[in-house]
Amino acid sequence: MKLPNFLESNSIQITISASFVIVVLVTVAFLGTSTLVLTREALWDTTTLYSDQLVDRVARSIGVYLQEMEEITGVLLDEVPLRDDGSVDAAELQSTIEQTFATAVRLRSDISLIGVVSPELGTRLHLPEPARNPVANPLDSDWYRQAVEARGAPVYTGARIQNVLQDTYQWVVTVARARGDTVLFVDLTFRTIEELVSSVELGTRGYLFITDRAGSIVYHPQQQLIYSDLFHEPIEQLLQAGTGETVIPVDGEERLYLQHEVAPTGWRVVSVTGVDQLLASQRQVQSYYLAWIAFVFAFVMLLTYALSRRIAQPITRLRRSMQAVEQGRFDVEIPVDRADEIGALSRDFTIMVNTIQDLMRKSAQEQEDKRHAELRALQHQITPHFLYNTLDSIVWMAEGGRTGEVVSMTTNLARLLRLSIGSGDAMVSLRSELDYLRSYLAIQQMRYRDRLTYVVEAEESALDVRLPRLTLQPAVENAIYHGIKQREAGGEVRVECRSHGDHVRVDVSDNGPGMDAETLLATRNGSPGAGNGVGLHNIRQRLALTFGSDYEFHVDSRPGEGTRVRFCIPRRPAA
Amino acid sequence: MNREDDRLRRIWFIATAAVAAVFVIIAITGFRDGNRRDDDLEVVVVLKATSPQMEFWQVVRQGIEAAAREYAVSASVVGPWLEHQIDDQIRILRTVIAEEPDGIVLAAADFNRLAPVVEEALARDIAIVTVDSDVDGDRALSFVGTNNVEAGRRAGEVMRGLVGPDATVAVVSHVPEAATAIEREAGAMEALANRGGGLTIGPLYAFNDEQTARRIVIELLEEHGRIDGIVALNETSTVGVARTVEDLGLAGQIRIVGFDASTEEIALLERQVVDALVVQKPFNMGYLSLDVIARAIRGDTVEPRVDTGSEIVFRTNMYEESIQRLIFPLVR
Numbered sequence: 001m002k003l004p005n006f007l008e009s010n011s012i013q014i015t016i017s018a019s020f021v022i023v024v025l026v027t028v029a030f031l032g033t034s035t036l037v038l039t040r041e042a043l044w045d046t047t048t049l050y051s052d053q054l055v056d057r058v059a060r061s062i063g064v065y066l067q068e069m070e071e072i073t074g075v076l077l078d079e080v081p082l083r084d085d086g087s088v089d090a091a092e093l094q095s096t097i098e099q100t101f102a103t104a105v106r107l108r109s110d111i112s113l114i115g116v117v118s119p120e121l122g123t124r125l126h127l128p129e130p131a132r133n134p135v136a137n138p139l140d141s142d143w144y145r146q147a148v149e150a151r152g153a154p155v156y157t158g159a160r161i162q163n164v165l166q167d168t169y170q171w172v173v174t175v176a177r178a179r180g181d182t183v184l185f186v187d188l189t190f191r192t193i194e195e196l197v198s199s200v201e202l203g204t205r206g207y208l209f210i211t212d213r214a215g216s217i218v219y220h221p222q223q224q225l226i227y228s229d230l231f232h233e234p235i236e237q238l239l240q241a242g243t244g245e246t247v248i249p250v251d252g253e254e255r256l257y258l259q260h261e262v263a264p265t266g267w268r269v270v271s272v273t274g275v276d277q278l279l280a281s282q283r284q285v286q287s288y289y290l291a292w293i294a295f296v297f298a299f300v301m302l303l304t305y306a307l308s309r310r311i312a313q314p315i316t317r318l319r320r321s322m323q324a325v326e327q328g329r330f331d332v333e334i335p336v337d338r339a340d341e342i343g344a345l346s347r348d349f350t351i352m353v354n355t356i357q358d359l360m361r362k363s364a365q366e367q368e369d370k371r372h373a374e375l376r377a378l379q380h381q382i383t384p385h386f387l388y389n390t391l392d393s394i395v396w397m398a399e400g401g402r403t404g405e406v407v408s409m410t411t412n413l414a415r416l417l418r419l420s421i422g423s424g425d426a427m428v429s430l431r432s433e434l435d436y437l438r439s440y441l442a443i444q445q446m447r448y449r450d451r452l453t454y455v456v457e458a459e460e461s462a463l464d465v466r467l468p469r470l471t472l473q474p475a476v477e478n479a480i481y482h483g484i485k486q487r488e489a490g491g492e493v494r495v496e497c498r499s500h501g502d503h504v505r506v507d508v509s510d511n512g513p514g515m516d517a518e519t520l521l522a523t524r525n526g527s528p529g530a531g532n533g534v535g536l537h538n539i540r541q542r543l544a545l546t547f548g549s550d551y552e553f554h555v556d557s558r559p560g561e562g563t564r565v566r567f568c569i570p571r572r573p574a575a
Numbered sequence: 576m577n578r579e580d581d582r583l584r585r586i587w588f589i590a591t592a593a594v595a596a597v598f599v600i601i602a603i604t605g606f607r608d609g610n611r612r613d614d615d616l617e618v619v620v621v622l623k624a625t626s627p628q629m630e631f632w633q634v635v636r637q638g639i640e641a642a643a644r645e646y647a648v649s650a651s652v653v654g655p656w657l658e659h660q661i662d663d664q665i666r667i668l669r670t671v672i673a674e675e676p677d678g679i680v681l682a683a684a685d686f687n688r689l690a691p692v693v694e695e696a697l698a699r700d701i702a703i704v705t706v707d708s709d710v711d712g713d714r715a716l717s718f719v720g721t722n723n724v725e726a727g728r729r730a731g732e733v734m735r736g737l738v739g740p741d742a743t744v745a746v747v748s749h750v751p752e753a754a755t756a757i758e759r760e761a762g763a764m765e766a767l768a769n770r771g772g773g774l775t776i777g778p779l780y781a782f783n784d785e786q787t788a789r790r791i792v793i794e795l796l797e798e799h800g801r802i803d804g805i806v807a808l809n810e811t812s813t814v815g816v817a818r819t820v821e822d823l824g825l826a827g828q829i830r831i832v833g834f835d836a837s838t839e840e841i842a843l844l845e846r847q848v849v850d851a852l853v854v855q856k857p858f859n860m861g862y863l864s865l866d867v868i869a870r871a872i873r874g875d876t877v878e879p880r881v882d883t884g885s886e887i888v889f890r891t892n893m894y895e896e897s898i899q900r901l902i903f904p905l906v907r
Contacts, residue, residue, distance in 0.1 A: 017587065135845045161899045167842050169903045216896065225641060227900035228858045287603070294598030301591035305584070 013312035020304040028293050039285050047203075048245055051258045051271045054200045058208055059260035059269040061196045066175075066265055069186065070154045072111075073177045076104065077184045080116060086180040088118055101126035112172060113162065113187035117144055123164055136164045138185075147176035147183045156265045158216035159223070162187050173218060193219045197269075206273040213266030215239045238270060247275065314342045318349065330357045370426070370545045373538055393447050409446050412439040420470070427546075430497060430504065431463040437472050437495065444480055451490030452480065458497035465504040465571050468542045474535030475508040475565045483512025483562060491562075502571050509564035515557040524555050536565065543567060615649050616872050618865065619671045620680040621664065622654035623708065629658070630837045631810055631857050634904050635682070635707065638861025646869050654682075658783050659750065661685045668692050678702040678868040683710045686754040690714055702871040706864035707857075709754045716871045719864040719881040721855045723755050726885045727762025727808065730832045730853045733887055734763075734804045737830040737850055740770050742803030745795050746777030747788060747816055749809045756780075759808040759834070767806070774799075781812040788815025792823075802829050810835040813852070817843045836888065836902040844890055852888045854902055859883040 079100045081092035093116065101114040105126050115125040117138045125132055138144050147155045157174040172187040197208045197219060209220040215235040217226060225231035234248045234257075241248075243259045254275035259268050324332040330353055337343065390413055397405045419436040434456060441454045476493060484491045496507045515523065523536060536555060543551045550570050557563035620639050624632045636652050643650040653671065655663035664684045671679060672695055679696055683689040683705055690710040696703045697714065705715040734744055746763050748756045760778040767775045776795065781788035788811065795802050805820075807813035813833030817840070820829045826848040833840060836854045843849040860883050871877045892898050 011583075013583070133842075133845070135847075161894065161903050163845065163894070167838055169838060169841060171903065171905050222641070224637065224858060224905045225645075225862070227905065228638070228856060228862065230859060230862055287601070290598045290601050294595045297598065298591055298595040301587070301594075305587050305591075 011312065012315060013308040016308035016311060017304050020308070021301070024297065024300045024304075028297065032289055032293055035289060036282075036286055040282050043282055043285070047273060048256065048258065051202060051206070051256070051273060052245075052260075054202060055208065055258050055260045055269050055271045058196055058200060059262050062193065062210070062267065062269060063262045063264070065192055065196065066154075066156065066262065066267075069175050069188065070264070072104070072108075073154055073175050073184060073186055076100065076114065076186070077177050077179060080179065080182060080184060082179060082182065086182070088116070088121055088182055090121055093121070093124060097124055097126055110189050110192040111186055112170060112189050113165070114185070115164065116182060116184050118182040125164065127165070131165055133164055133166045133168075138164060143174055143176050143185070144183050147178040147185070148181055150178065152178060154264075156212065156267070158212035158214070158218050159190075190219055197221075202271055203273060206271065208269060208271050209233065210262075211235065211238070211268050211270065218267060233270075233272075238268075243268070311342070314338065314346070318342070318346055322349070325353055330360075366545055370542065373542045373545065389447060390443055397446075405446060409443060412442045415439045416443065426468060427466045428469045429463065430458065430465045430467060430506075433467065433469070433472050434458055434463070434495070434497070436470075437476060440473060441476065441493070448480075448484060448490065451487070452484050452493065453490070454493045454495070456495045458495075459499050461499045462497045462504045465569060467569055468546050471539055471542060471567075472506065472508065474539055478535050478565070479508055479510035479512070479563065483510025487512055500568065503568045504571060505566065505568045507564055507566045509562060511562040514559045514561050514563055516559050520555065520557050523557075539565075539567070543569065615647060616678065616869055617676045618643075618648050618650045618678045618680060618868055618872075619674070619676045620650055620652045620654075620706075620861075620864075621668050621671060621682065622652060623658045623664065623682045623684045624656065625652065625654045626656050630904075631835055631855075632682075634857040635861040637904065638858040638863075639680070639865050640861075641858075642862040642865035642869075646865065648865060648869050650680075650865060655684070658684060661688060665689060665692055669695070672696045672699060672701060675699060675701060678704070678872045680864045680868050681705050681710075681715070682707045683754065684708070685750075685752045686757060687711050687752060702868060704864055704868045704871060704877075706860050707755065707855075711754075713879065717867045717877045717879055717881060719867055720860055720883055721755075721885050722880075722882045723758035724762040726834075726853050726855065727759030727764075728766045729762075729885065729887060730759070730806050730808070730834065730851075731763040731766025733851045733853075734806050734830065734832045735766060735770060737832070738803045739773070741772040742770070743774040743776065743799055743801060744770075744804040744806065745779060745791075745802055746775065747781055747791055747805060747807045747812045748778040749781055749783050749812055751780055756808060763806050763808065773803075778808070781807075781815055783809070783811045785811055785815035785818070788812050789819040792816055792819040796823075804830040804832070807831065807833045810837050810840065813849065814839050814843070817848045821846070821848045841893070841902060844888065844893060847890055850889070852902075854886045854888050854898075856883045856885070856901065858904065 079096050081089040081096060083089055097114075097116070105111050105114055113125060113127075115123055115138075117123050119139060123132060123136070123138055143155055143157045143160075155176045157176075159171050159173060161169050162172045162174070163169055170187075170189075172189060173193070174185050174187050176183050176185040178184075193210065197210065198221070200208060202208065207221050210218040212218050215238070217223060217233075220226055220233070222231050226233065232250065234250055237248050238246065238257060238259060241257070241259070243261050246257045246259070247254055248257060249255070256273045256275055258271040260270075261268055321332045332353075338346070390409070394406055394409050394413075397409065416436065416439045419432070419439070438456060441452075441456070445452045445454065472495065476495065479493045483493065491511050494507070494509045496505075496509075498505050540553045543553055547569055552566070552568040554566045555563065556566070620636075622632050622635065627633060632654075639650050639652060642648070653667055655661075655667065661684045665688060668679070668681065668689065669692060672692070679701055681689065681693065681703060683693075686709070690712055693703055693705075693710050693714045703715050704717045704719060706718075707720040709715065709718045709720070731746075738744060744767055746760060746767070748760050750756050756778075764775065764778070767773075776799070779791050779795075781791060788807070792802075792805070792815075795805075805816050807816045810833075813831070813835065814837065817831050817833065820826055820831060821843070826846070831849045832851045832853070833843075833849050834853050834855070835857075836852055840849060840852055844852055863881055863883060867877050867881060886898065886901055888898055888902055893902065
């Protein structure tokens with residue numbers, strides 16, 4: 001996966017941390033937002049449901065209360081003594097008023113006044129006559145007319161001033177019921193309604209109010225403020241909206257209104273809740289979330305720091321160790337002691353460093369061995385003894401006047417010496433090695449006269465192969481020493497070089513007495529005590545040091561049949 | 576490398592702390608918003624009269640109490656027992672100033688004598704607002720009340736409409752030194768001037784006493800033989816004048832335009848002894864004066880005058896919904 005640019009950093013720790021932070025922030029933002037939205041909805045739903053239930057309860061209570069008033073007015077109306085023609089028996093009415101009406105007012109603290117109004121009798125109250133306001137005329141009032149028109153059904157006024165009492169002007173709700181043109185009315189104080197309404201709590205600033213059918217306020221907790229024009233309810237909009245839930249902005253503030261109708265009267269119980277009050281509680285919830293998010297955020301940040309550090313720091317340490325190794329300091333400590341992948345990586349790295357160290361040690365050892373073997377081969381080659389014998393032969397030939405032979409021998413010796421001093425290169429071509437061998441064999445032939453014959457055969461294609469200097473000479477020397485020297489009849493030494501695919505095979509064989517199995521085994525193992533084994537062992541060692549495992553070396557011998565030393569080397573020596 | 580590690584670590588911790596701090600600050604702000612409530616302001620209201628018989632001042636008081644609940648202000652109401660106790664009011668106001676409340680609402684019993692006391696309050700950095708009756712020189716931060724010149728003029732104009740152009744009309748005021756009296760007199764006298772011959776008598780002072788008002792009516796009748804109309808410029812004067820007229824059996828003959836709307840005045844209006852009442856809005860005065868003082872204390876600029884308005888009430892419109900709301904205080 002490709003990381004966005006800004007996340008690409010040259011530090012794993014920063015990359016991990018930044019990714020974590022982004023993931024955490026995005027998650028927190030998403031969760032936070034969705035939670036807040038859901039909370040808002042849930043709060044809203046809960047509030048409206050709660051308000052709805054409250055309003056419904058209050059509306060029912062008021063319905064029950066008004067129902068009760070309907071019954072009471074019904075009973076009282078039955079008490080009004082009506083003659084058959086619909087007129088009121090004034091004398092009998094007076095006793096009814098004094099007994100029944102007065103008792104009802106005494107019993108019910110929410111009833112302030114009971115009276116009867118009719119065109120013929122005027123106004124009769126439950127109180128004695130002088131208490132009546134002589135100027136007041138209920139026959140002219142709206143509620144009297146409405147009650148007559150309602151034909152016995154109860155009529156409820158909104159809040160109104162009752163002026164039928166002398167020097168008393170009280171705000172009441174009047175329930176009126178007619179029989180013919182005689183109307184019984186009962187004035188209710190706000191006491192019971194207020195009790196019913198104020199028994200419910202609607203948050204800190206929510207409240208209930210009641211309007212009548214026409215939208216006039218029947219009861220409002222801030223009624224005086226409304227009457228003083230200092231406070232308003234959007235009555236028109238509420239009437240239009242009908243029952244149910246409405247949000248209306250009032251004085252720059254959104255308010256949630258819930259209306260329920262009080263069944264028989266057309267009154268409405270309305271609950272009011274400030275939307276900002278809802279939002280205030282939402283803000284509190286929001287604050288809780290934010291505080292919680294802050295905590296989680298801080299926690300995750302610290303965790304991220306610790307975690308990314310735990311991942312990145314060992315890698316950094318490992319890297320420093322690798323840098324040290326790069327600079328050749330193999331003795332570095334890798335201080336990572338963990339069970340996880342980084343621990344494994346560190347352990348592997350340690351093993352690798354150790355192996356490299358071993359290999360380097362081995363390689364150095366090999367170089368050392370090679371030089372040593374070369375030196376020994378050289379020491380083997382032209383021993384003082386050989387030089388003495390050769391020079392002795394030359395003196396002897398010179399005394400015999402065999403000038404040609406002296407020249408030939410001296411020439412060969414000179415070439416031999418020159419080749420053995422060589423250019424200093426460890427590797428030479430087979431061609432030059434064979435030249436050297438020929439000189440050596442020529443000298444030896446002169447010394448052994450007719451007892452030594454030799455054949456050097458080489459395929460042209462094999463001549464360019466390169467091999468360690470003085471590889472062949474010890475084998476030939478060995479063949480002469482063991483195959484010819486001890487045999488009166490003399491013998492033949494054969495050197496054959498042939499190509500074999502990408503290898504070259506070199507055979508050095510004699511037709512001497514050969515070796516028994518025991519000697520052969522000792523020779524093959526290169527035991528130092530075997531005498532002839534030393535030279536052969538030296539050859540094998542140098543081939544191994546040069547070509548690794550890509551060579552062959554065999555010594556074959558049968559008693560009476562001679563000995564053959566054979567080795568195979570690759571055309572392309574190991575680099 | 577280690578230094579870079581340290582730097583990284585420091586940046587990391589600072590960033591974490593900063594982001595966490597931002598969240599915490601937002602959270603705390605939210606908490607505070609959710610629980611925001613103004614510190615309770617302490618306001619003392621010094622009225623002209625605290626007697627429960629003084630209906631007007633009781634309604635002012637209701638307005639104050641309603642506003643105190645609304646604005647979370649603690650408002651205590653003090654004042655002399657009756658309106659004419661000017662010395663008492665001065666003494667009470669001085670005591671209040673000594674207690675150094677956040678603000679004072681004053682209904683000045685005397686236009687001139689209370690002015691230096693208002694200065695004293697301002698000198699001690701106490702916000703002060705006048706209600707209903709101002710003091711001389713616009714000293715208070717604001718005046719909340721009826722535009723009394725206008726109210727007096729309307730009373731005079733109503734009277735002009737009730738009587739003929741040559742009618743004799745008397746103006747009965749309360750005290751010579753109260754702002755309400757001075758202003759209403761000015762308005763009423765102006766409206767009654769130049770009526771085409773009709774005599775305008777006054778202003779005469781009843782000194783907030785019904786008996787004095789009664790005496791004024793009787794003396795006027797003795798002196799002039801016939802009086803066609805009386806404009807009474809406050810509650811006591813109105814009741815005193817109207818009762819006398821009713822007692823003398825002259826109701827309907829002497830037209831009366833009065834001020835304010837006590838129960839007794841309403842009854843007199845209903846009985847058609849009084850023809851019209853100029854009704855002020857005492858509840859609004861109380862309520863709005865507290866609103867203004869609360870704003871003044873918080874350092875907002877406030878209007879130098881808040882007109883609470885007035886209405887003319889006749890017998891014919893007194894039971895209209897809007898008028899009935901105005902003149903009958905809601906007592907629960």
